[in-house]
Amino acid sequence: xxxxxxxxxxxxxxxxxxxxxxxxxxxxxxxxxxxxxxxxxxxxxxxxxxxxxxxxxxxxxxxxxxxxxxxxxxxxxxxxxxxxxxxxxxxxxxxxxxxxxxxxxxxxxxxxxxxxxxxxxxxxxxxxxxxxxxxxxxxxxxxxxxxxxxxxxxxxxxxxxxxxxxxxxxxxxxxxxxxxxxxxxxxxxxxxxxxxxxxxxxxxxxxxxxxxxxxxxxxxxxxxxxxxxxxxxxxxxxxxxxxxxxxxxxxxxxxxxxxxxxxxxxxxxxxxxxxxxxxxxxxxxxxxxxxxxxxxxxxxxxxxxxxxxxxxxxxxxxxxxxxxxxxxxxxxxxxxxxxxxxxxxxxxxxxxxxxxxxxxxxx
Numbered sequence: 001x002x003x004x005x006x007x008x009x010x011x012x013x014x015x016x017x018x019x020x021x022x023x024x025x026x027x028x029x030x031x032x033x034x035x036x037x038x039x040x041x042x043x044x045x046x047x048x049x050x051x052x053x054x055x056x057x058x059x060x061x062x063x064x065x066x067x068x069x070x071x072x073x074x075x076x077x078x079x080x081x082x083x084x085x086x087x088x089x090x091x092x093x094x095x096x097x098x099x100x101x102x103x104x105x106x107x108x109x110x111x112x113x114x115x116x117x118x119x120x121x122x123x124x125x126x127x128x129x130x131x132x133x134x135x136x137x138x139x140x141x142x143x144x145x146x147x148x149x150x151x152x153x154x155x156x157x158x159x160x161x162x163x164x165x166x167x168x169x170x171x172x173x174x175x176x177x178x179x180x181x182x183x184x185x186x187x188x189x190x191x192x193x194x195x196x197x198x199x200x201x202x203x204x205x206x207x208x209x210x211x212x213x214x215x216x217x218x219x220x221x222x223x224x225x226x227x228x229x230x231x232x233x234x235x236x237x238x239x240x241x242x243x244x245x246x247x248x249x250x251x252x253x254x255x256x257x258x259x260x261x262x263x264x265x266x267x268x269x270x271x272x273x274x275x276x277x278x279x280x281x282x283x284x285x286x287x288x289x290x291x292x293x294x295x296x297x298x299x300x301x302x303x304x305x306x307x308x309x310x311x312x313x314x315x316x317x318x319x320x321x322x323x324x325x326x327x328x329x330x331x332x333x334x335x336x337x338x339x340x341x342x343x344x345x346x347x348x349x350x351x352x353x354x355x356x357x358x359x360x361x362x363x
Contacts, residue, residue, distance in 0.1 A: 168204025
């Protein structure tokens, strides 16, 4: 059966057998705009609300977005001029934007000062039927200087909530941060690692331009059996190999950033099998990093007036585009080794199981 996205030229790597995606989209034409409420006037080059909704009507597999920032995503839309959803109603946002196949999220609360956003989320009542909202809480390295004993106590308290499935994101980010900011980042990261381990909480790790220090602190403070999610992985192949080898319950988070240039080493890890499907988590890190192939789809499927517009945000409806990219890379390696190829739905199925194991959740 022909693959619609292959036909549309969205798979850049030729395969002997196409990634099986033909059932996933019942149509590549525009959505019925009547299905979604319109907001106030948007920025001139951004898509309308209905333009952000991506049809995956034929998709059979369910999946989780294992790392997103729902309140930030909704706030970004509102700054873009869309006032059609109240500022704190992420349940309505999920209902209107996400396909039914996205059955759960891990919403990350990592900014300081703390707000009670997780409590607001848990009090909402209009989630899609069967949808499961989970959250994680920690201090992003950019706010390490604001980390206090009171903040630490609030994090520890939040960990007792049944819907809180991890500590994080926490870690190191040396990108554009002066060297004098690094020691406090390391101190706060170490403190959070120690606390998460003492509470037996999975850890979501942010690392950017700090592979050696990240690995050193993990080795110092985290037992080999602990569950780790190296979120939005863009670091070195050496760090990935070390984490995957030394920590058997670790997973590498893949976002839409891998659909752009500059991360050839991640493709090579997947093609070679060093980063197998069984160690990958799918995530958006929304509202950031719209997958490039979402724009390829836009150019092929939307009316002419929308083809050059931009997505104001990423969201969980774009995860199948990331899964498609991964399936193409997996199949590059399998073809070279004479192995049976995979399909996009297999990628979603396997990574859904990975999310269950990492976060000990139902999806």
